[in-house]
Amino acid sequence: MTEVIEGLVPITRRTTSSLIVDQLRERIVDGTFPPGSQMAEAQLAATFGISRGPVREALQRLVQEGLLVNIKNRGVFVIELGPGDLADVCLSRRLIERKAASLLWKSKDERHLSRLAAAAGELAAAEGESWARIVELDLAFHEILVASAESPRLSRMFATLAAETRIGLATRPDVGRRPAELAAEHRTLVELLRDGTERRLLAAVDAHLDATLRQLTDA
Amino acid sequence: MTEVIEGLVPITRRTTSSLIVDQLRERIVDGTFPPGSQMAEAQLAATFGISRGPVREALQRLVQEGLLVNIKNRGVFVIELGPGDLADVCLSRRLIERKAASLLWKSKDERHLSRLAAAAGELAAAEGESWARIVELDLAFHEILVASAESPRLSRMFATLAAETRIGLATRPDVGRRPAELAAEHRTLVELLRDGTERRLLAAVDAHLDATLRQLTDA
């Protein structure tokens, strides 16, 4: 029997396309590739120094995630989120996040609550940071909230919604909402999760997402 | 100015891989490829009479949908749904379908209501049909329900959940639930949507999904 040696971690080489996916997703949500811009396969392949195959695969995966759209024989383009799309994103996010909040409020699982509190704290501490950083921390909080439901499917759905939110927020100017205000809202959510009523908690979730939607739509 | 001629529909030649996707998805959900079985690229390519490229692309898309899992350097396999997965599917379905039912109950949009009634009727008329056909009609009803929310994202999420449900139901024997019973439940839902209270409607949705989950899990 082969024994497992302590201290040595098994190497897990990821596939090329999955590395490309991560890089491209990051660039899409942070606005490097603005909505509507074309993702040319050959150009990307040359940039990464690899063949078109893995690039093509990565693009297909992002299309499936909903961040890119594929027009046959034309190419893939970054989605352009219209007002209807933004409202739809918020509708979907509200559905998922209300459920997650409700579950966590019932379970009061301290492991998740403390992680959320930590995320809210990071957001509060990021007062002077860049707008992109603020958005990143904001959505990290919400991702933890959804993850607390311990539902792989809800988390997977939310991942795309979060990415779309980031796309929407990336192009917005950093005016509109002050980081301090945002941090306060998140801290309120944590407090209500700990010892608020369920009604007030869900109302706060709704209000928070409504504020985000307002910021996304009036531009 | 080129005029548009009535009665002629624009031809939309789909890409090869998307055709493959549809065929494979159908075969996966109907149990032709049982959970755990490997989808060998070369073999499929030979079967379809095309190259490995489009097949590979189709498989990647199904992986992204969640119907297949990709093990690096090993291949892609049909997902095996454990009890936890089935519960998760039902949790997610409940969330989405409750929302859709609630929205339709509020709007009372006759266009959607009549389509739902028609779907329920088809289910009732399929008394003697095969189990696969029953399941297909069942999920068609639920797809219409979700579509009535007119949320592209909710519909897209639901598509995967419906496929997973079909995978789960495909391997179940057709015992357990009589078609007549199923049809009655759907008809009840339509009636409650039309003139029931919201509470009773949502309770009926829950009960219906609970019954499905029970059928999926005790096998």
Add this chain to the structure above:
DNA sequence: GCGCTGTAAGCTGTCAACAATCCGAATGAC
């Protein structure tokens, strides 16, 4: 007999080249 090592087969991951398609500018007719 038991365990380890080397080898073979099959599969996926990647690459470079070819074919098909679409868009846009230049050209010509009215």
Add this chain to the structure above:
DNA sequence: GTCATTCGGATTGTTGACAGCTTACAGCGC
């Protein structure tokens, strides 16, 4: 000047071949 047509460039869709990884089995030493 305006419209229709044609041609060229660029990009995607598809193909076949090669390299790398994983697994299973046979061979060897103990």
